Amino acid sequence: MVVVDGMARKSMVVPTIAAAEKLRADLEQTLIARGARSMSDALAEYQDYLLRVRGAVTARNITRAIERFLGEDTSLGAITSARAAAQYEAETRRILDGKGKPVAAASHRTVLAQCKRFYAWAVEKGYAAQNPFAAIKPVGKPKV
Numbered sequence: 001m002v003v004v005d006g007m008a009r010k011s012m013v014v015p016t017i018a019a020a021e022k023l024r025a026d027l028e029q030t031l032i033a034r035g036a037r038s039m040s041d042a043l044a045e046y047q048d049y050l051l052r053v054r055g056a057v058t059a060r061n062i063t064r065a066i067e068r069f070l071g072e073d074t075s076l077g078a079i080t081s082a083r084a085a086a087q088y089e090a091e092t093r094r095i096l097d098g099k100g101k102p103v104a105a106a107s108h109r110t111v112l113a114q115c116k117r118f119y120a121w122a123v124e125k126g127y128a129a130q131n132p133f134a135a136i137k138p139v140g141k142p143k144v
Contacts, residue, residue, distance in 0.1 A: 037127050040072045045125075046118055066118050069111050076128045079119075084132035088112055092139050105140030112138055 001012045001020055014020045043063045050059035069091065070079060079087075091108045095101065112133065119131040 037076045038072075039067065039070055039074050039076060042076055042122060042127055043067055043072075043118075046121055049121065062114055065111050066114050069115060076119075076122055079132050081130075081132045081135065084115070085136055088133075088136050088139075104143070105138075106142035109138040109140065109142060112136060 001014065001023065012023065014023055043066060046066075047059045047063040050056040050062060056062065069087065088108070091103060091111065092105075094103045094108075096103060116131065116133045116136075119128055119133055122128040123131050
């Protein structure tokens with residue numbers, strides 16, 4: 001059996017077909033559990049990481065921005081590369097309430113960078129198989 005995790009491939013040899021079926025079922029359960037981790041739980045842990053390890057005093061603001069952008073009711077595995085690109089595209093076109101102006105380039109570029117770092121952390125922790133924001137290029141130029 002060949003297992004593909006992100007860009008890594010691993011061959012696994014088992015002695016019987018029954019053992020292979022058991023291994024397949026266990027791997028499927030692991031993938032479901034990994035992708036089913038809720039966004040709010042992961043963001044709470046990420047906020048603790050930012051405060052404790054990175055020393056970020058703005059950790060609460062960062063996680064709140066990511067939560068607003070991705071949605072608290074989603075799971076980590078629900079965000080695919082296509083969905084991430086569509087969400088970022090929608091953010092670049094979002095009109096601010098009461099002002100009638102689009103979101104500033106610096107704002108949507110910042111939330112994209114925060115999501116990239118969050119998913120890089122999630123991949124490192126094993127909560128996500130890949131970073132869906134990794135290939136997205138930021139749009140626009142921030143004002144100086």
